[in-house]
């Protein structure tokens with residue numbers, strides 16, 4: 001396919017409009033409105049709203065019966081202050097599109113534009129604008145939304161722009177693509193006492209030290225794990241700033257990460273054991289909570305083949321990294337339930353990194369990205 005200059009200009013202007021008005025995960029109300037309004041120009045057969053929060057889906061129906069192909073884009077921004085100074089810079093202090101979800105949403109709108117001009121021959125295409133990706137909540141909420149029963153896909157695809165890879169390069173691999181991860185919060189409760197008499201209280205200080213040391217050791221342990229895993233201590237808190245008091249309460253927070261879901265289960269079990277043992281050792285009460293759980297994104301072989309064929313047909317370079325990416329994507333909820341695959345599209349070798357304050361989605365890769373999704377649609381639905 002070729003995208004006309006006018007069409008492309010329209011999509012880029014839309015991307016920059018989204019960039020100017022970023023909204024945090026779960027709060028994408030105006031973003032959803034903007035997307036809906038823009039999509040209406042391309043008359044989808046049906047629009048679903050408020051999917052799993054602020055999500056929406058546009059459906060393009062083919063003439064003949066056939067499979068349902070779902071393409072997913074995320075749409076949320078991050079709590080990062082933008083340091084860029086271009087005309088369309090974020091108008092919301094402290095919030096900005098620093099992961100390129102404005103670009104992903106615009107690309108999907110570009111696919112709507114292409115499907116409006118040439119609908120699929122058979123089956124239907126569901127263009128899903130998914131909220132709350134950054135917190136790992138959106139995909140699951142969309143899938144669990146009762147409305148989603150009418151949109152059950154036979155195939156699902158998604159992409160993420162990737163700084164560090166040449167602009168427009170298609171980055172893909174069989175099976176594991178992005179890591180599983182989750183946040184762990186350990187709350188340790190003992191008993192405060194006077195700093196002069198720590199023996200009268202129960203301080204969690206030593207347990208905190210044991211947990212940090214235990215997690216660090218577990219992170220380096222190879223035995224019993226199939227592949228890469230990692231625990232990163234991200235935050236600790238012990239007592240209050242009061243020189244007269246021995247602390248009676250502490251928190252330890254860590255991020256658990258692994259390429260494989262089965263390794264994540266092992267890592268979880270062992271981390272819980274370390275925390276419980278430390279609490280028992282010092283007679284503390286412990287409470288463990290989990291946050292931001294992302295399953296691993298595991299690509300289906302036949303879907304990866306379709307991505308490869310589409311890239312080759314459109315003369316796009318393909319790169320296949322040796323190992324999965326260490327970051328997580330909540331698209332993993334889709335690949336754990338449906339046949340699907342995620343690929344990356346290079347943002348440029350020296351492009352600012354994702355989640356950095358100077359990052360901005362590179363508009364120059366929009367045509368390649370639309371071409372890939374449109375090509376995947378033609379490959380499966382004609």
Ligand SMILES: [Zn+2]
Nearest residue numbers: 099134354355
């Ligand atoms: Zn991100």
Ligand SMILES: [Zn+2]
Nearest residue numbers: 099100101160
């Ligand atoms: Zn992202």
